[in-house]
Amino acid sequence: MARKRSSGSSPKKRNESSNGGFVRRWLKRLILVAVGVMVLGALALGTAVYFAERSLPSYSAMMNSEQGQMIVVKARDGTEIVSLGPSYGEWLYSNEIPQVMKDAMVSVEDRRFYSHFGIDPLGLLRAVFVSFRNDERVAATSTITQQLARNIFLSNSRTIDRKAREAVLAMALEMRFSKEQILELYLNKVYFGGGAYGIDSASRKFFSHSAKNLSTAEAAIIAGLVKAPSHYSPTADVNAAVARANVVLAQMRKYGAIGPGEAASVDVSAVKLRPDQGTNSIRYFTDWALPQLDMLLPDTREPIVVWTTLDIADQRAATEAVKSNVPSGAQGALVSMDRDGAILAMVGGTDYVTTNYNRATDALRQPGSAWKLFVYLAALESGYTPDDRVVDGPVTIGNWSPHNAGGGYAGEIDVRSAFAYSKNTVAAQLGNEVGFGNVASMARRFGITTKVSTNPSMVLGTSEVRVIDMTRAFAAVSDGGKSVEPYGITRVTTADGKVLYQHQPARRYDLVADYVAAGITDLLQTAVATGTGRAAQIGRPVAGKTGTTSSNKDGWFVGFSSGITTGVWMGRDDAKAVPGLSGGRAPARAFAAYMRKAVADRPVEQFDTELKLPEWQLEPDDEYYYGDPDEYYFIDEQGNLIEPQAPDDPGDVPFPPEPQDGATSRPQGSGAGAPPPPAAGQAAPPAASDDFLERAIGGAVDDNRQQQNAPAVPRQEQRPRRREGILVPPSN
Known part of the structure; x- marks a missing residue:
């Protein structure tokens, strides 16, 4: 039967x-x-664009509007040192602008300019895709119209609100004006660096002729400037400008603006540039200081007056000191700051006209032995004193065996002499003992912002630094171990005197304890008085350190006197050797030449090098542990008992402790303040305990934790004060 x-x-x-x-x-x-x-x-969006379009000024109004901001810069005494403002050339109408200039700009800045409606959705999608693929931030995708809207109506702040308004205004401009009008406005108003606004001003600045006669190579150079005017300026870096112009030519060829044959025949490097006149070394300082206005000021386009810390006389002396002492073919840089961080002088090179690259703030170079400042700071903080005995002898750390500059060894010397004569082997031993990581941390603490290696060779200054950072570190030592924040702008006012910004002193921190600052100042003073820095003497107390890198590629001297700290570097930009260059020669002489004038009107200041050691680092008298010295019994090396006050009493003289097996970092007879070596099988004590660091920075110390963490010092480990015998208490 079938199932239903x-x-x-x-x-x-x-x-x-x-x-x-x-x-x-x-x-x-x-x-x-x-x-x-x-x-x-x-x-x-349509409503916003509509109302934005209705509010746009007329074409003639935008033609006559001026971008840029007049900035008057004054020295610390109120003297005007430079006036910066916009420079405009002749207005060129669309039919007067060479087609090659238009093609170059469109090819490199906005290749879909003639097809989009003010914003480029395809370009934006591509930028988002690339950012996701490469796991990085979305790159800028502003069209020519957006750039024009920003230049005329907005600021350069990178906020979402500003980008949204920029997009709305760009679409409004596209609604109101034709593509040719927009491109004409853009080419006459875009900023090309050096105060030049518009292609005609740029052409006259760089090539000494009107933009009506621009060649293909010249057009490529100008078009390449928009991305980064200061970086690609042909008067700042010819090689960077040529490389960028070749990128523009490649883009023009890619999108059909020029043929392959023409692109290959263009030689950008053959373009003749106009010599840049009327600039001097003060521009190194203004180039460093003025960009900080973007962070210090609210959005404003009105003329402003910037009051700075620059001392004109000091700047003149610094420029002359560098030029007079720098070796032939080399460059020099100098930074000088007051005890509160105010920059008094800044020289970024021997000639700003030839190159405006600021070696004082931007160049990264190895400091050589000037880096030993941080090695010895760490050693002093861990318990060493300038009088402690160390051994200048062969040493190997892992696979690294450092040698002294002269190749010889001095044997047993004190820490002060090891620093003064820049003994590499001693620095290596100290760095190994206190820990290379602690040396790196000390450098960070004192303001070194660049990457610091923790390899053993780092103690000899192999990590690259900036001149301004090294000067800042020495300035902190000069001020007793307190933090120093460099600054160059004291206040900003409008033309009629309204204060827009007033510098406030930065909060000061104790970087190291007073006795550590006193100890390192003692070492630095000795380095100038009798050591490698003797050429830096100026007839009053000076403390400082030389630095020389391998093959004489870099020479440094950084030091201070009477509250002024100055750092000098010399070398070649290509890091090739400079015959005869060393920190104790040309840089030290330049330091002395400058400082004689810089401190001339200041009172002579003696350095505070008195070591007031903390209680934990002081060794108590024997009575503290053993009672009255009259009750002591002594046993000589043969085991014979010596009565109290015996005639052959060896006297109250300390004797050296027994050497530890394998110990190379500390010699026998280490002076007061050196912690006892660890017993066999025990780890070395830390460079500085948590409680000590709390005391060093003025923090509170937990008494319970202090008692728990206090090192247990057995009586027999205390160094006796009598020689040729073992000190024992009398039996009862």
Whole structure:
């Protein structure tokens, strides 16, 4: 008998059908919501663009408007040192602008300029895709129209609000004006660096002729400047300008603006540049200080007056000191700051006209032995004193065996002499003992902002630093171990005197304890008085350190006197050797030549080098542990008992402790303040305990934790004060 087929569907199929219908319904709702949001967004955007277009000024008004800001810069005494402002050439109408200039700008800045409506959705999508693919921030995608809107109406702040207004204004401009008008406005108003606004001003500045006669190579150079005017300026860096211009030519060829043959025949490096006149070394300082206005000031385009810390007489002396002492073919840099961080003088090179690259603030160079400042700071903080005895002898750390500059060894000397004569082997031993990581941390603490290696050779200054950072570190030592924050702007006012910004002193921190600052000042003073820095003497107390890198590639001297700290570097930009260059010669002489004039009107200041050691580092008298000295009994090396006050009493003279097996970092007879060596199998004590660091920075110390963490010092480990015998208490 045949089974009758059920007319209804199974429960499973009904559930699937029901679930599928539910998903489809919600999908339709989401699509409708999305479409609704898009429609509302389009209406809002259209409304914003419409009202923006209605509020735009006329074409002639925009032609006559001026971008840029007049800035008058004054020295610390109120003398005007430079006036910066916009420079405009002749207005060129669209039919007067060479087609090659238009093609170059469109090719490199906005290749879809003639097809988009003010913003470039394809370019934006591509930028987003690249950022996701490379896991980086979305790159700038501003069209020529957006750049024009920003230049005329907005600031350069990188906020979402500013970008949104920029996009609205760009679409409004596209609604109001033709592509040719927009490009004409852009080419006459875009900033090309050096105060030059517009292609005619740029052409006259760089090539000494009107933009009407621009060649293909010249047009490529000008078009390449828009991305980074200061970096690609041909008067700042010819090689960078040529490289960027070749990128522009490649883009023009890629998009058909010029043929392959013409692109290959253009020689950008053959372009004749106009010599840059009327600039001097003060511009190194203004180039460093003025960009900080973007962070210090609210959005304003009105003329302003910037009051700085620069001392004109000091700047003149610094420029002359560098030029008079720098070796032939080399460059020099100098930074000088007051005890509060105020920059008094800054020289970034021997000639700003030839190259405005600021070696004082931007160049990264190895400091050589000047880096030993941080090695010895760490050693002093860990318990060493200038009078402690160390051994200048062969040493190997891992696979590294440092040698002294002269190749010889002095044997047992004190820490002060090791620093004064810049003994590499001693620095290596100290760095190894206190820990290379602690040396790196000390450098960070004193303001070194660049990457610091923790390899053993780092103690000899192999990590690259900036001149301004090294000067800042020595300035902190000069001020007793307190932090120093360099600054160059004291206040900013409007033309009528309204204060827009007033410098406030930075909060000061104790970087090291007073006794550490006193100890390192003692070492630095000795380095100038009798060591490698003797050429830096100026007839009053000077403390400082020389630095010379391998093959005489870099020479340094950094030091201070009477509250002024100055750092000098000399070397070649290509890091090739400079015959005869060393920190104790040309840099030290330049330091002395400058400082004689810089401190001439200041009172002579003696350095505070008195070591007032903390209680934990002082060794108590024997009575503290053993009672009255008259009750002492002595046993000589043969085991014979010596009566109290015996005639052959060896006297109250300390004797050296027994050497530890394998100990190379500390010699026998280490002076007061040196922690006792660890017993066999025990780890070396830390360079500085948590409690000590709290005391060093003025923090509170937990008494319970202090008692718990206090090192247990057995009586027999205290260094006795009598020689040729073992000090024992009398038996009862």
